[in-house]
Amino acid sequence: MLASLTGGRVEGDGEIELSGFGKIEEAGSGCVTFIANPKYAHFIHTTNASAVLVNEDFQVEGEIKPVLIRVKDAYSALAELLTAFESMKQRPRGIEQPAYISEGIEVPEDAYIGAFAYIGKNVRLGKGVLIYPQSYIGEGVEIGEGTVIRAGVRIYEGCRIGKGCIIHSGAVIGADGFGFAPKGEIYEKIPQIGNVIIEDDVEVGANTCIDRATFGHTIVGKGTKLDNLLQVAHNVEIGSNNVFAAQTGIAGSTKIGNSNRVGGQCGFAGHISVGDNNEFGAQSGIPNSVGSGKRLIGYPAIDARQFAKNQVYIRHLDQLFRK
DSSP states (O other): OHHHHHTOEEESOTTOOOOEEOOTTTOOTTEEEEEOSGGGGGGGGTOOOSEEEEETTOOOOSOOSSEEEEESOHHHHHHHHHHHHHHTSOOOOEEOSSOEEOTTOOOOTTOEEOTTOEEOTTOEEOTTOEEOTTOEEOTTOEEOTTOEEOTTOEEOTTOEEOTTOEEOTTOEEEEOOOOEEEETTEEEEOOOOOEEEEOTTOEEOTTOEEEOOSSSEEEEOTTOEEOTTOEEOTTOEEOSSOEEOTTOEEOTTOEEOSSOEEOTTOEEOTTOEEOSSOEEOTTOEEOSOBOSSOEEETTTTEEHHHHHHHHHHHHTHHHHHHO
């Protein structure tokens, strides 16, 4: 059955029973594990796992204990299996008490609202929505079908969350953008009257903050994944299928395209534009607009190959100076 789920080819006993998953260096009997990175290949001779997902071109020397399941991409196959395994778990249903639900709110029969959750006026909930305990859903919020709101999330008024999203604990969606106008020796607050739109299949990590627009929308596009502890400022527009690692900050009104891959602790200046299919190394600073198809790292971010050359020169600065 496992091989059929992944479209894989079995080498060994195809009738063994499997009961769980494990890391290849720690997995025991009955576990399935995987090898996607060649540096872990040597564990194939020492692992106690019963089955191992490997790529089709994986080479084995000598005898091994586990059954091999050869697939096109071991990491993707593992993701499929874990998704199937997760879907077998029983999902919570119904309304726990105490929870506050404003009058007139239609809660779908297959939805879940946990204890101490707050559902404001004119909120619209899609089928199968899960809202875990102590979450705040402000007035006029829309949450699409199958979306999961984990415990302690705060979604401010007027924000829209698409279908199939996951918002992790501590995330704040729709807090005021950082807008202040200098007035003499003080700063006067500029009301933030826009909202946040999160499209379908977006995942927002724990304690990530996405600020509402001054006016208009702050947008996170379909399929984009935000790690923990990100800051997305007001009026930022992020396209589809991007991935952002932890502690990245995006300043106001910046526009980011599709399918970008952003390392941890990157910083994007405000009012710039970024194209598609770029890679930004960890801790990169991006002060200016960027096109498409770039590999950048450093502060200010430069071409990754040039950065690597510069690092070699820096290591020899002392010798060069003395010379």
